Amino acid sequence: MHDLVKAPIVPVWDRLNTHVSHAMRHLINEWDWLTVFLLPTYAPELNPVEYLWAHVKHSLANLASTALDRLEALARNRLRRLQYRSNVLDGFLVASGKRPPTRNLGADYCTRRDPERSMRRMTSKTNRLGLTVRFQPIPAA
Known part of the structure; x- marks a missing residue:
């Protein structure tokens, strides 16, 4: 090389x-x-996956002694459950000094019946991610 x-x-x-x-x-x-x-032996500020493994290990700590034969299945289960909790994964990124990815909040946050409730839900979700929300009016068609 x-x-x-x-x-x-x-x-x-x-x-x-x-x-x-x-x-x-x-x-x-x-x-x-x-x-x-x-690299240092343990440096979560350099590698956010360290936070993920610490989280998974903590959730398995009490189960390891009783279900050692099922440990792999339990670890897979915990990782699978985490993939649907983007706010927790974003927390690992923020803790390591990185910025979480921007996400489309989706159409489920915009309802015609109660637009104020939709805005409150969207604001709450983005505040948990540490993001700023700007609302722009949508012109009537």
Whole structure:
């Protein structure tokens, strides 16, 4: 790779055992064009998925001793349930200093029978996401 780009290479690695092995350290020291940065062992501010795994592990803590044979199924279940809770997932992003994605709130927030209730629901949903709401009147057709 170095021969191809003709420039220094700077990888950022996690602490996988092959990344921190003596053989790898020896190779890194031999090549002056290679500078390696290692991530901390636990850095949720750099990787929001750390918050997700902490959340899942916490929800499984009391179940692991009684249902060790079902642990994989329980973990899959917890992850599947989380995929429908976008506000929790957005919280993981915000906690790590990242901005959550913008979402279309959908037609279910706009009802003809009670538009004020629709606006209150939409405002409440966006406030939970930490977003600002601007309403623009829709011209009558």
